[in-house]
Amino acid sequence: MATEAAPDAGHYILHHLTYLQLDLQSGKIVENAQGFWVLNLDSVFFSLLLAALFIWMFGSVARRANAGVPGKWQNFVEMCVGFVDSQVKDAYHHGAKFVAPMALLIGFWVFFMNFMDLLPIDLLPKIGGGLGVDHLRVVPSADPNVALGMSITVFAIAFGYSFVAKGFKGVGAEFLFHPFGKWMMPVNFLLKCVEELAKPVSLGLRLFGNMYAGEIIFILLACFTLNYVPTSLGSNLGLLAQILLATGWTIFHVLIISLQAYIFMVLTVVYMAMAADHH
Amino acid sequence: MSINATLIAQIIVFGILIWFTMKFLWPPISGAMDERAKRIAEGLSAAERAQAELKDADARVAEEIKKARAQAAEIVDKAHAQANQIVDKAKTDALLEAARVKASAQADIDGMVGKARETLRGQVAALAVQGASKIVQREIDPAAHKALLDQLVTEI
Numbered sequence: 001m002a003t004e005a006a007p008d009a010g011h012y013i014l015h016h017l018t019y020l021q022l023d024l025q026s027g028k029i030v031e032n033a034q035g036f037w038v039l040n041l042d043s044v045f046f047s048l049l050l051a052a053l054f055i056w057m058f059g060s061v062a063r064r065a066n067a068g069v070p071g072k073w074q075n076f077v078e079m080c081v082g083f084v085d086s087q088v089k090d091a092y093h094h095g096a097k098f099v100a101p102m103a104l105l106i107g108f109w110v111f112f113m114n115f116m117d118l119l120p121i122d123l124l125p126k127i128g129g130g131l132g133v134d135h136l137r138v139v140p141s142a143d144p145n146v147a148l149g150m151s152i153t154v155f156a157i158a159f160g161y162s163f164v165a166k167g168f169k170g171v172g173a174e175f176l177f178h179p180f181g182k183w184m185m186p187v188n189f190l191l192k193c194v195e196e197l198a199k200p201v202s203l204g205l206r207l208f209g210n211m212y213a214g215e216i217i218f219i220l221l222a223c224f225t226l227n228y229v230p231t232s233l234g235s236n237l238g239l240l241a242q243i244l245l246a247t248g249w250t251i252f253h254v255l256i257i258s259l260q261a262y263i264f265m266v267l268t269v270v271y272m273a274m275a276a277d278h279h
Numbered sequence: 280m281s282i283n284a285t286l287i288a289q290i291i292v293f294g295i296l297i298w299f300t301m302k303f304l305w306p307p308i309s310g311a312m313d314e315r316a317k318r319i320a321e322g323l324s325a326a327e328r329a330q331a332e333l334k335d336a337d338a339r340v341a342e343e344i345k346k347a348r349a350q351a352a353e354i355v356d357k358a359h360a361q362a363n364q365i366v367d368k369a370k371t372d373a374l375l376e377a378a379r380v381k382a383s384a385q386a387d388i389d390g391m392v393g394k395a396r397e398t399l400r401g402q403v404a405a406l407a408v409q410g411a412s413k414i415v416q417r418e419i420d421p422a423a424h425k426a427l428l429d430q431l432v433t434e435i
Contacts, residue, residue, distance in 0.1 A: 024284055038283040047289060051296055058304040065307040067314035081308050101305035102297050109296070140289075145282060149289030157297075 009223045016121065016219045018135040019043065019143070020128075031135070040143055047140040050112040054105065080108065084265070091269045094276040096161065099269060106150070107265035113141040114211055114257030118250055121218045141260075142211035144204070151204030154268045159196070162275035170278065203267055210260045214253050221246045400432045407431060 019040040023030045030038065061077040070078060084107055088100040116139045128136040140146045162171050175192045176185050224242035229235045408428065 021283075033283075034281065036283050038281075038285075039288060040283065040285040043285050044288050044292075047292060051292060054296075055299070055304070058300070058308065062304045062307040065311035067311050067318055070315075078308060078312055081305075082312065085309065098297065098301050100309070101301040104305060105296055105300040143285060145285035146289045148282070149286045150293050152286070153290050153293045153297075 009226060012223060012226055013216075013219050015135065016125070016215075017137070019137055020133055020135045040137075040145060042135070042137050043140045043143040043146050046116060046138055047113065047146055050116070050140070051109060053112055054109050057108070058104070080104075087266060088269050091266065092273040092276070094165065094273070096165075096272065096276065098157075099272045102154075102157075102272075103265050103269050106154075106268050107261055110141060110150070110207065110264050111258060111261035113139065113146070114261055116140070117142070117211060117214050117218070117253060117257060121215075121222050139211055139215055141207055142215045144208045144212075147208035147211070148200070148204035150264075151200040151207070154203065154271060155196075155200035158199075158271040158275040161272060165276040166278060199271060203264065203271075207260050207264055210256055214249075214256060217249055218246065221249065404428055404432045 018031060020042040021030050021033050022028070022039045022041050023033055024037040024039055029041075058077060058081075061074050065074070081104060084104045085100055088103050092099050119138060124138045125136040128134075137143065162174075166174070175189050176182070178188055178192065180188055221242050224238035224245075225235070227235075228239065
């Protein structure tokens, strides 16, 4: 960070990867805390902020929703809803009413969280620094807690829903008699457990990995101008390199953040469909 | 990267948001969209129906116009026929009247001629009697010579 006396790349990167944490046991703001009872305030804050954005976006239309001629904003929001709805209808053919709203929430909330990655890497942390906050990570989906929290919730809902859809017997049969028949029950059970556990882990880590990697690239590119000296040729070449590369990466990253949000949404729908499908 | 209580916080927030979206955000928007889709479908079918009705009405109108034209043509034909009839009748009436007038005039003329002839005959007979009596110097008795005089009269 530029305010430090002699910033070097290692410190800069580490600084950007440090959460603003609250130790729930002592109630103090801490740094690099270990243990479970620690809250990443920045992740939670931006996660809630973007949830509020989501609620505002769809709530503004939901409150005044009517079947008359829609305005531009209503039209746009309805287009988003229609898009999600068609995705859900493609993959999920059962009756549960929560799947489509859940997909809408995931698609847009995750997209908003991913979008934080496109903001200039130092912008919000600098503002935070001005307000007395030392560390600030602004991309909630690059926090494994957030990504895994969502994927675990999706998994738990899918698992619970599979009991509702298929009954205890159906789920039990799936665990015990597939894929090798009843004489290989232990193997079947083990395989099914691995298969089920792989779902939340892969779902969460895919999102986290992509966002974390994107963030790291931006931080690394920002190192080109870490000790910028306007009169130095090397510094200016670095500036040029950073502008070109960061622009390219941002453009590419637009694709990634949309794609990851879309994948998370579609996979959620697919898991719900799998939970409801009889074999 | 360390897993901590943020995970739980995120799960809670996510769960609440799913409930909220399901309860308050999705149904009104989705409902409005379905409602609009229904209205549009109704509008389209109504337009289709109206178009079919319009076509029907057009056909009916054309039919009516055709009928009216035929009727009008019929009426005109009838009128023509009647007019001709009237003219013909008037012509024959006029001819008959003319003939009648001519005949009565002829009869009048004939009568007058006959009368004049009678008168002339009488006068000629009288003159003849006068002349003859002057020639014979004596009175001729018209009664005695009536047969003779009558013969004379018819001969003139």
